[in-house]
């Protein structure tokens with residue numbers, strides 16, 4: 001049997017899918033083929049919000065599954081809406097890459113080294129709020145496009161850009177990183193650095209079982225807790241919300257923050273749950289991770305999170 005993996009055609013998507021293909025070959029011994037799915041988001045010159053937000057990428061890959069053009073697809077988890085999709089299942093979340101954000105600046109500068117009024121590029125409301133909080137003097141410039149396009153702006157018209165360390169790692173561009181933000185002061189997008197391998201939710205098929213060999217339980221616990229925060233807040237991927245979970249011995253620690261768009265206000269809370277041990281892939285720990293995220297989101301709302309920023313809405 002040949003397993004066909006559907007992917008977007010961007011350099012990052014192809015790099016991610018290449019890793020998954022190698023891991024799948026190693027784990028199953030099956031032949032693996034990569035099918036590039038061109039999406040309207042890749043070909044259109046219109047802004048993403050005009051053609052339906054980041055959901056266009058996800059939907060095009062799911063259509064390829066429904067059409068039988070491929071057997072599984074690879075998503076960046078942070079770009080996947082938190083609402084469960086009927087008929088599809090996330091059969092694996094492989095071991096997560098570094099979830100931190102990275103600063104990429106000219107002349108090897110850290111954030112502290114940047115001169116007054118330096119121009120720094122990011123289009124993410126969360127990153128804008130986090131930057132303004134620490135360096136209100138900076139001029140934040142809204143940038144879009146793929147990672148290489150963004151990196152090229154450094155030394156061109158910008159002093160620095162903020163990007164996910166995971167994407168830079170996967171593209172072999174860690175050389176561009178001049179600083180990394182600590183998760184406990186700079187929580188990132190829920191699920192950042194993690195991949196979701198999705199297939200049709202079909203009991204008759206053995207594909208989900210093959211894919212499940214790539215699942216990494218601790219990564220799934222972390223991502224599940226983080227995404228539960230976003231889901232419970234009814235927030236989209238563009239809301240100024242950060243969440244970070246990690247294991248401290250057998251405790252799952254979860255921190256989450258909601259920011260006002262100008263960065264002047266923040267609610268940042270932490271919670272933890274016990275008993276996350278072994279490599280258990282069972283439902284129970286996933287439910288506990290989800291419950292941890294839900295209760296932390298409730299505490300955020302209780303503390304006034306919904307008054308700080310618009311949480312809902314698409315990118």
Ligand SMILES: NCc1[nH]cc(CCC(=O)O)c1CC(=O)O
Pocket residue numbers: 076077078079162163164165166167191192193194195
């Ligand atoms: N929103 C775009 C996007 N989706 C996934 C990544 C990076 C890889 C990841 O977080 O898994 C990026 C780029 C970025 O935010 O720098």
